[in-house]
Amino acid sequence: MKIKRKKLILNALLLTISTMTFGIINMFFRVYLSNKIGAEGMGLFQLIMSINAVASTLAISGIRVTITRLVAEELGKGNYGNIRKLVHKGLIYALFFSSIAFIVLYNGAEFISNIWIKDSRAIISLKILACSMPFVSVCCCFAGYFYGVRKVMKSVTADVVEICTMMMIICIFIGRFLPIGLEYTCALISVGMAVGSMFSALYSYILYIFEKNQPSYSSSSNSKWSIFNIGFIAFPIACSSYVQTSLRTAEDILIPNALRQYGSSSSSSLAIFGMIKGMVMPILNFPSIFLASFSTLIIPEIAESNALNKNKMVNYIIAKVFKFTLLIALFATGLFMIFSKELGLAIYKSEEVGYIMKILAPLIPLMYLDRIVDGSLNALNQQIYTLKYNLMDMLLRIFIILGIIPKKGIEGFILVLFVSTIFNASLSINRLLKVTKLEFEIVDWVIKPIICVTISSYITKYLFLFFSLESLIFFQVIIDLILYTICLFIFKCIRLKDIRWFTDAFKKDVKTVDWHSINIYKQL
Numbered sequence: 001m002k003i004k005r006k007k008l009i010l011n012a013l014l015l016t017i018s019t020m021t022f023g024i025i026n027m028f029f030r031v032y033l034s035n036k037i038g039a040e041g042m043g044l045f046q047l048i049m050s051i052n053a054v055a056s057t058l059a060i061s062g063i064r065v066t067i068t069r070l071v072a073e074e075l076g077k078g079n080y081g082n083i084r085k086l087v088h089k090g091l092i093y094a095l096f097f098s099s100i101a102f103i104v105l106y107n108g109a110e111f112i113s114n115i116w117i118k119d120s121r122a123i124i125s126l127k128i129l130a131c132s133m134p135f136v137s138v139c140c141c142f143a144g145y146f147y148g149v150r151k152v153m154k155s156v157t158a159d160v161v162e163i164c165t166m167m168m169i170i171c172i173f174i175g176r177f178l179p180i181g182l183e184y185t186c187a188l189i190s191v192g193m194a195v196g197s198m199f200s201a202l203y204s205y206i207l208y209i210f211e212k213n214q215p216s217y218s219s220s221s222n223s224k225w226s227i228f229n230i231g232f233i234a235f236p237i238a239c240s241s242y243v244q245t246s247l248r249t250a251e252d253i254l255i256p257n258a259l260r261q262y263g264s265s266s267s268s269s270l271a272i273f274g275m276i277k278g279m280v281m282p283i284l285n286f287p288s289i290f291l292a293s294f295s296t297l298i299i300p301e302i303a304e305s306n307a308l309n310k311n312k313m314v315n316y317i318i319a320k321v322f323k324f325t326l327l328i329a330l331f332a333t334g335l336f337m338i339f340s341k342e343l344g345l346a347i348y349k350s351e352e353v354g355y356i357m358k359i360l361a362p363l364i365p366l367m368y369l370d371r372i373v374d375g376s377l378n379a380l381n382q383q384i385y386t387l388k389y390n391l392m393d394m395l396l397r398i399f400i401i402l403g404i405i406p407k408k409g410i411e412g413f414i415l416v417l418f419v420s421t422i423f424n425a426s427l428s429i430n431r432l433l434k435v436t437k438l439e440f441e442i443v444d445w446v447i448k449p450i451i452c453v454t455i456s457s458y459i460t461k462y463l464f465l466f467f468s469l470e471s472l473i474f475f476q477v478i479i480d481l482i483l484y485t486i487c488l489f490i491f492k493c494i495r496l497k498d499i500r501w502f503t504d505a506f507k508k509d510v511k512t513v514d515w516h517s518i519n520i521y522k523q524l
Contacts, residue, residue: 022163023289029167030282031347033189034274036174040267041182043256043274048122048186050252051112052129052193055105057245059098059133062237063090064140064147065378066230069303071148076307083149087208089227090141093234098137105130116253118266121183125190132194135201142204146211154211158204166196236383240374243390251397252277255413258405262412272410279348280356287332288368291325302379315438318376322438325372326445327493329365331484334453336361338461339476346473359414365446366425373428377435385431393424444493452487456480 034042067090074082105112109126113119139158146155169192177188252273259269305313336343336357344354377386397420405412433440460480464470488494 022159023286025163025167027282027286030278034279034348036178037182037185039271039274039279041185041274042278043270043272044119044121044182045186045189046274046278047117047119047252047256047270048125048129048190050249051105051117051122051126052190053245054242054249055101055130055133056136057238057241058104059101059137060094060140060238060241061097061137062234062241063094063097063137063230064144065237065375066090066234067141067144068148069379070230070233071145072303073307075149083145086230087141087145089230090144091138093227093230094137094141095134097238098134101133101137102130105133118257121181121186124183124187128187128190128194132197135194135197138201139197139204142201142208145208151211154204154207158200158207161203162196162200164196165199166192168192169195233383236387237378240383240387240390243387243394247390247394247397250394251401251416254398254401255405255416258401258412259409261406262409264409272413275353276356276410276413279353280360283343283347283357284332284336284360284364285367287328287335287364288371291328291368291372302376306380311436314380315436318432318436318438319441321372321376322369322440323445325368326365327449327488329368330446330449331453331481332368333361333364334450334457334484335477335480336364338457339473339480342470342473342476356414360417363417363421366421370421370425370428373425373432376432377428380432380435382431382435386428389424389427389431392427393420396420396423448491448493449488452491452493453484456483456487459483 033045037045067086070086071083074086106127109123109130110120112126113122139162143155143158146152170189173188174185177185256266256269256273259272260266264272302314302317305311305317340354340358340361341351342354344350344352344357347353374386377383397416400412400416400419404415408415432438457480460476460483461470463479464472464476469475485494
């Protein structure tokens with residue numbers, strides 16, 4: 001049991017560090033792009049990415065989560081011979097749906113750009129992104145396998161290949177494309193993304209070739225999994241993803257149109273949309289990079305424990321993740337509310353962006369929890385409920401967008417975000433608590449952290465104001481985090497037993513850890 005805990009903690013640390021690095025790079029890259037192409041350019045880029053998200057969701061069709069879950073279950077039961085067969089059939093499933101995504105997006109690029117987006121500058125970018133669909137689905141299938149066998153570093157290095165390739169292409173050539181116009185600048189970004197996906201897929205395949213020949217996976221067993229069996233599990237997850245991404249895309253398309261109906265010009269509508277969706281929301285989501293590793297790793301852990309009917313272990317894992325998520329989310333909420341002006345000026349040189357951050361910051365806990373809860377429900381075979389909740393959410397959001405934004409403008413846009421986030425997260429959290437019978441500890445998980453972040457943030461803010469150092473926002477964030485952590489210990493939100501759970505995993509029999517199974521030393 002201790003060895004498994006070591007694997008989980010080491011994988012979580014590795015994935016957290018890599019995810020933090022990617023998140024920081026992504027944030028700075030978005031700031032770099034916004035400074036290059038402006039708010040209008042970010043609006044057009046966000047619309048293109050929204051269409052790409054729908055196509056990518058169709059290409060993936062739930063295969064990553066499905067392969068992760070099924071591989072973890074077969075690994076837990078000792079059916080090693082089934083794992084390779086699962087991956088091969090998963091690849092066939094992924095290539096089938098990615099081919100459909102390619103055909104639809106490539107042939108429909110003109111219609112989507114002219115009729116839906118109402119901006120012909122998106123046509124070239126969409127056609128380029130269509131060519132990347134098979135590579136995107138293959139990457140996700142291999143990533144699902146690597147996470148299922150708890151070898152996260154292989155998936156992480158594939159992400160490194162993709163991101164580095166994309167950024168190199170964009171940074172080298174963007175200076176030549178900016179004078180030509182937004183259409184070709186966005187096309188350059190699309191080329192970078194497509195080539196990055198291609199290199200990542202090839203790299204993942206090479207890793208898998210060497211991985212599958214290891215002796216521990218060479219044993220054979222009768223496989224009960226056919227492509228239809230995989231599809232039976234993957235398709236409800238895929239439908240839920242279809243709904244979520246379609247909702248976001250429909251929202252992204254409808255909102256600029258609704259803002260135009262309110263009276264804003266096309267350029268102004270894209271600028272407002274780009275400011276909120278392309279600039280504010282990525283910053284609000286940035287602290288969630290600390291949770292991304294756990295939200296990914298808990299799927300195989302919960303799936304394996306659930307398959308073996310270890311209900312107490314399932315609840316224990318979910319309780320830990322709930323607590324950890326809320327501790328981070330509530331700190332982020334306090335930070336963006338109290339230091340909104342300073343952050344807006346420091347990141348985007350805009351007080352308006354900071355003002356929008358402050359308004360939307362209270363949604364952060366529900367936004368972060370919703371992602372964790374959806375992954376947990378999928379691992380517990382509750383994907384039908386996530387699909388149902390997302391369908392209800394889609395209808396509600398479209399109703400508000402069509403009915404409120406043309407009358408209220410940007411205020412209606414903000415209302416959409418509040419109503420939808422509260423509605424969807426509440427249903428999902430309630431379902432998870434009902435299925436697991438987990439007791440939600442509101443005092444330790446919510447009330448005490450709110451008190452802690454309020455104390456730490458205001459002490460930090462007034463301390464820097466007293467010494468006229470309020471412009472040093474980076475140091476304010478660091479001091480605020482340190483004080484917040486101290487307050488968590490004082491209010492017993494974090495206890496010594498939480499620290500012991502972590503440290504005890506490394507105190508004894510460290511030499512017995514199967515380093516081959518987590519593949520750390522080879523990757524480093």
